[in-house]
């Protein structure tokens with residue numbers, strides 16, 4: 431689709447409101463459906479079966495149909511429920527679509543948002559837009575926000591490159607150590623004039639003071655964000671070059687910080703947060719330990735014995751990426767796990783071959799006509815929480831398939 435139709439020649443660099451992006455996707459989708467003469471069946475798929483003739487049977491409440499090939503693109507996994515509140519009418523477990531879900535909260539309520547990530551901030555903004563008189567409390571284990579999305583200068587990388595990765599893999603039996611990757615990253619920062627440890631000390635805690643400071647002192651930080659975002663499309667290559675011990679070490683020691691910088695917050699949202707925080711309309715509580723349910727309210731417990739009462743709680747703790755059969759999953763996910771068509775991956779989601787994206791099953795081996803995309807393969811396609819990465823990979827998978835036909 432030609433983005434210029436909308437009057438934007440540099441759309442890739444602009445941060446559009448979400449509804450516009452949604453409209454754009456809808457237009458692209460409608461056009462593609464028309465061009466391909468595709469049939470759209472609006473139904474929830476509940477199960478799959480692999481047939482002896484190699485085809486895949488797709489079940490929905492009103493039909494069972496046989497397909498030669500299936501792409502599973504079911505989106506994100508089930509939300510976490512860390513305080514076991516699922517089913518409480520004052521607890522919003524899955525907060526999207528936000529405008530619809532937040533309607534149940536009356537004016538004047540005390541609302542707790544569990545989690546300080548991008549979903550939590552989205553909830554804050556949506557609540558303020560929908561209701562004027564609302565007391566908002568962020569409640570979380572860390573009380574830590576991420577970082578401000580600042581201007582990223584154009585740059586090209588010298589050390590953290592795919593070429594270096596491939597060369598090192600050839601030298602080291604197909605693997606690259608985490609230490610080597612960190613060395614490249616540090617060299618990259620140094621060559622671009624960034625003192626990494628100083629920058630991390632300055633901005634790596636996600637506190638109010640650090641957010642305030644970033645709004646005015648962000649030139650170097652923009653370079654750091656640019657390096658990390660340059661790596662985006664190759665994150666799966668880096669991830670899959672690590673051995674299992676290094677993958678664990680990365681997750682324990684570095685992932686939190688890396689994601690804090692990568693998953694940045696638009697400036698407008700940070701400005702809102704700081705203004706409402708200063709005026710007392712929003713408060714932030716950390717060291718959350720428990721939630722006690724009462725008929726008309728919740729009591730939240732924090733370490734040291736502090737307590738807070740709220741009328742409603744919104745879950746913004748993100749998805750549970752460790753896959754297992756559970757009451758929170760869709761029927762489709764539970765059924766395919768139960769039949770071992772899909773197989774959990776130790777580093778989240780389910781197993782696929784990379785980069786072909788074919789499901790890997792203990793029972794059926796590599797299923798060459800079942801392709802899996804999206805967050806559910808994040809354990810292999812590290813960092814795939816962006817539409818761009820998913821699109822690019824899907825295109826690659828489909829192109830290869832077409833070439834084989």
Ligand SMILES: Cc1cc2nc3c(=O)[nH]c(=O)nc-3n(C[C@H](O)[C@H](O)[C@H](O)COP(=O)(O)OP(=O)(O)OC[C@H]3O[C@@H](n4cnc5c(N)ncnc54)[C@H](O)[C@@H]3O)c2cc1C
Pocket residue numbers: 473474475476503504505506526549552760762803804805814815816817818820
């Ligand atoms: C609030 C929010 C803001 C975001 N902002 C950004 C951003 O600024 N930039 C960015 O790059 N990414 C952003 N993301 C992430 C981005 O939206 C996702 O990475 C992307 O939408 C995932 O695409 P997907 O096709 O894998 O899944 P989805 O877009 O979730 O699509 C999954 C589809 O599968 C359907 N489905 C699921 N289960 C079944 C079933 N059993 N049967 C039939 N159909 C089923 C669903 O109805 C849905 O249509 C954001 C996400 C959220 C929630």
